[in-house]
Amino acid sequence: MSLLASLLRLRADTAGNAIRASQVRHLHLSDQPLMLLPLKRTGPAARPLAVMLGTDPSRPRLLIAPPSGSTAAMHTALAQIVTAHIDSHQRNKEHLPATSTRPARQRYTDAPQLLVPNPQTVAFLKKLGLNLRFRPLDDQTPATRSVRRLGQWLTHFTDRAEIPGSAALIPVTGLLAMHWITGQSPQEDEDLATLLAWIDPPPGSTDGREAARRAEDPGTHHPAGPATDAAFDNEQLAPLFDAYARTPGPVMEDLEQLLSAYLQPTWDRMWQAYTLLQAIPEAPSAGRRWAIERSEFTDQSTYLEQGGRSQPAHDQAVAAAIGLERREAAAAAFNADRALEDPFVRAELRTTGEAVGGTVTGVDAQHITHGPTGRAQWRPRITLSTEDPVHLEPGRLLASHLHRSARYQVREVIPRNSDTLLTLEITAGMGTIDRPNHTVLPDADTFLVLTAAPERYRMPAFPTRDQTPWTHGGPPPDHPAGDDNEEEQ
Numbered sequence: 428m429s430l431l432a433s434l435l436r437l438r439a440d441t442a443g444n445a446i447r448a449s450q451v452r453h454l455h456l457s458d459q460p461l462m463l464l465p466l467k468r469t470g471p472a473a474r475p476l477a478v479m480l481g482t483d484p485s486r487p488r489l490l491i492a493p494p495s496g497s498t499a500a501m502h503t504a505l506a507q508i509v510t511a512h513i514d515s516h517q518r519n520k521e522h523l524p525a526t527s528t529r530p531a532r533q534r535y536t537d538a539p540q541l542l543v544p545n546p547q548t549v550a551f552l553k554k555l556g557l558n559l560r561f562r563p564l565d566d567q568t569p570a571t572r573s574v575r576r577l578g579q580w581l582t583h584f585t586d587r588a589e590i591p592g593s594a595a596l597i598p599v600t601g602l603l604a605m606h607w608i609t610g611q612s613p614q615e616d617e618d619l620a621t622l623l624a625w626i627d628p629p630p631g632s633t634d635g636r637e638a639a640r641r642a643e644d645p646g647t648h649h650p651a652g653p654a655t656d657a658a659f660d661n662e663q664l665a666p667l668f669d670a671y672a673r674t675p676g677p678v679m680e681d682l683e684q685l686l687s688a689y690l691q692p693t694w695d696r697m698w699q700a701y702t703l704l705q706a707i708p709e710a711p712s713a714g715r716r717w718a719i720e721r722s723e724f725t726d727q728s729t730y731l732e733q734g735g736r737s738q739p740a741h742d743q744a745v746a747a748a749i750g751l752e753r754r755e756a757a758a759a760a761f762n763a764d765r766a767l768e769d770p771f772v773r774a775e776l777r778t779t780g781e782a783v784g785g786t787v788t789g790v791d792a793q794h795i796t797h798g799p800t801g802r803a804q805w806r807p808r809i810t811l812s813t814e815d816p817v818h819l820e821p822g823r824l825l826a827s828h829l830h831r832s833a834r835y836q837v838r839e840v841i842p843r844n845s846d847t848l849l850t851l852e853i854t855a856g857m858g859t860i861d862r863p864n865h866t867v868l869p870d871a872d873t874f875l876v877l878t879a880a881p882e883r884y885r886m887p888a889f890p891t892r893d894q895t896p897w898t899h900g901g902p903p904p905d906h907p908a909g910d911d912n913e914e915e916q
Contacts, residue, residue: 440610556581785813
């Protein structure tokens with residue numbers, strides 16, 4: 428936690444209400460997301476107990492698994508609802524012209540979005556997807572195929588949830604905590620009821636702190652899932668499970684009423700959170716990342732339509748390295764975008780030395796350098812005096828929210844007794860000697876805040892399968908090709 432976040436958390440605790448810590452919403456929100464609230468049984472990790480889901484706040488669907496026996500009927504019903512929501516986004520496409528790196532292609536004009544209460548639900552859905560996508564296709568029935576397809580899509584969504592800045596599957600508590608700071612700990616912020624109480628206390632509450640205390644009352648508090656409360660399991664679920672062996676029919680009706688009452692408060696809070704978040708203006712970069720999400724959705728749809736096999740249970744070495752590289756690149760790009768668009772993020776990064784704010788003490792508008800060919804290049808320089816902690820090394824590219832296209836390269840860092848002097852060279856966005864863009868040149872005594880510049884990402888080269896040692900997933904020994912020996916997972 429940064430120094431600024433800690434300070435605001437103390438202020439929120441003193442005031443008794445959450446503090447808005449962002450002026451823009453950093454993730455795209457669909458006009459009609461699919462809310463998904465699963466509950467799981469104690470015991471097998473991926474065996475569901477119930478799922479409440481839907482796109483209409485006033486008409487949730489409740490699916491219940493029987494206390495014993497097969498969960499096939501529930502999984503089939505869940506597959507029908509989720510895949511119907513996915514299919515509704517596979518109707519309209521747009522044409523994308525060819526670029527220097529990609530051929531012309533088609534992309535869906537929208538993509539499905541799933542909202543879940545918390546990160547624990549994402550982890551549960553990941554296990555459920557793993558379980559369902561490897562279900563055997565013994566009878567070749569459409570229902571069985573739809574369940575396997577559901578598993579493939581759940582894996583896609585949960586994989587996307589690991590990509591910073593992705594909006595395909597969003598844990599609501601994380602998105603709320605990105606935009607509000609409460610007076611409770613970050614761990615307590617993972618509870619949807621108390622987090623919302625701090626942010627938007629119900630009528631009649633003195634403040635958010637008092638509302639949060641009421642929300643966590645053991646007598647009335649229901650965790651948002653996927654795990655249920657132990658007291659609820661012992662006192663209410665266990666008697667119904669015991670009675671199910673004697674009279675299944677009436678017990679299922681009682682179980683439906685019980686679980687509906689259990690999940691309804693969380694369902695209402697999810698839509699309350701959605702309304703609060705939708706009221707925040709969307710950041711400009713959120714639309715660009717959503718376009719990437721639409722491309723990923725299109726690619727996955729095409730892959731499944733062409734009979735693509737299920738994702739492996741465990742990535743091999745090269746696939747894991749590629750995944751890690753993509754997540755790190757996405758995190759860097761997301762953090763850079765947030766810093767350029769959000770004053771709070773810029774202020775927070777200044778306290779950690781990852782951004783710098785200072786006064787311009789000198790401008791060398793006539794500075795000229797010569798490139799590799801000897802051609803003269805206009806590279807104006809500025810000097811910045813800052814009292815911020817500085818953890819920037821020479822060569823680092825910085826950007827300003829005032830001039831998004833400009834790039835300021837750190838040339839020299841000179842610590843002094845009371846401040847630090849930075850010499851910065853403008854390397855992009857300033858035009859040429861013949862056509863200079865003087866708007867990127869700050870005036871002397873201007874206060875300038877600079878953050879890490881978004882980098883142009885290029886995937887590094889990774890070895891192919893036949894170039895990978897067999898110890899890391901490559902061909903088996905004495906079988907260089909190895910393709911005929913690869914087991915389909």
